[in-house]
Amino acid sequence: MSECWHILGAGAIGGLCSARLAAAGAEISLICRSESSLQQFAGNALILREQDGSESHWGPPNLRLELPSSTAPIERLLVATKAHQAVPALAAVSQRLTPDSDLLLLVNGMGVAEQIQQRWPGLHLYCGTTTEGAWRPTAGVIQHAGKGTTRIGRWQLGGPAPSWFSHWQNSALQASWEENIEHVLWQKLSINCVINPLSALHDCPNGGLLERPELRRQLPGLCREVERVSQAAGMPTPEEGVLALVESVIRNTARNISSMLQDRRAGQATEIDYINGYFCQQAEQLGIDVPLHRALLAKARSVLQATN
Numbered sequence: 001m002s003e004c005w006h007i008l009g010a011g012a013i014g015g016l017c018s019a020r021l022a023a024a025g026a027e028i029s030l031i032c033r034s035e036s037s038l039q040q041f042a043g044n045a046l047i048l049r050e051q052d053g054s055e056s057h058w059g060p061p062n063l064r065l066e067l068p069s070s071t072a073p074i075e076r077l078l079v080a081t082k083a084h085q086a087v088p089a090l091a092a093v094s095q096r097l098t099p100d101s102d103l104l105l106l107v108n109g110m111g112v113a114e115q116i117q118q119r120w121p122g123l124h125l126y127c128g129t130t131t132e133g134a135w136r137p138t139a140g141v142i143q144h145a146g147k148g149t150t151r152i153g154r155w156q157l158g159g160p161a162p163s164w165f166s167h168w169q170n171s172a173l174q175a176s177w178e179e180n181i182e183h184v185l186w187q188k189l190s191i192n193c194v195i196n197p198l199s200a201l202h203d204c205p206n207g208g209l210l211e212r213p214e215l216r217r218q219l220p221g222l223c224r225e226v227e228r229v230s231q232a233a234g235m236p237t238p239e240e241g242v243l244a245l246v247e248s249v250i251r252n253t254a255r256n257i258s259s260m261l262q263d264r265r266a267g268q269a270t271e272i273d274y275i276n277g278y279f280c281q282q283a284e285q286l287g288i289d290v291p292l293h294r295a296l297l298a299k300a301r302s303v304l305q306a307t308n
């Protein structure tokens with residue numbers, strides 16, 4: 001296989017996908033935001049550290065670093081930035097897209113795909129979500145923290161997988177093709193809009209939401225609101241119920257620091273608008289009152305923005 005992927009987002013997930021796709025034989029062009037972020041890659045190489053401590057170095061010819069201002073056309077683009085950075089990052093390379101370009105969006109939360117579709121209606125848009133665990137100890141170094149699965153599908157159109165999906169299947173990313181990626185993204189959103197703001201506001205690992213009675217008490221009401229909005233939106237709800245699903249994710253990720261709490265601790269902007277903001281907006285459009293979520297969103301916006 002020798003196919004090219006351009007990748008926007010040199011963070012943990014963008015870096016992990018770059019290394020995994022390069023290992024599967026794809027040619028990777030990792031687009032760095034600026035000259036100074038490009039300079040941070042020692043020897044122009046990306047280093048991937050596996051959980052067993054082994055390391056692989058990815059540089060030319062398998063992986064090249066470039067700037068948005070480079071002129072090569074982009075045929076296939078993975079956007080793996082923070083949700084709020086996706087549209088500005090895409091705008092910086094949009095002159096390099098062609099009428100046939102494919103774009104795979106791998107960001108947390110929901111709402112970005114709609115923004116992209118509105119601004120660049122001709123793009124072939126795909127969305128994905130991953131449970132791979134990774135973090136970036138320093139620029140240019142990615143630490144793999146846990147094996148997960150990556151689910152990908154064509155945004156709003158469904159249909160069979162394109163030929164490039166084989167790059168993902170041949171990689172170690174355990175990718176599956178989804179006929180209805182909106183349902184998958186919604187289910188992830190249902191989990192994130194309960195776990196992320198509570199853990200971020202109370203500065204606790206996910207497990208704290210079951211261990212601390214004052215937090216545990218909030219789960220049933222929040223999950224009932226999620227269930228009502230899901231039903232009104234025509235989204236499938238888990239057979240066991242949203243509360244049981246959320247509780248099982250909390251148990252399975254008890255020691256994790258949620259992505260929103262990681263952002264808060266790092267003093268970075270969080271994805272609250274694309275998780276809880278999107279959820280409350282959907283509820284409002286559907287005429288479902290979600291007072292508990294509205295209060296949680298208001299609190300999270302005021303507290304988390306103060307740390308941004």
Ligand code: PAF
Pocket residue numbers: 191192195196206249253256257258259260
């Ligand atoms: O956003 C996250 O951190 C994760 O999606 C989840 C499921 C909350 C686990 O930490």
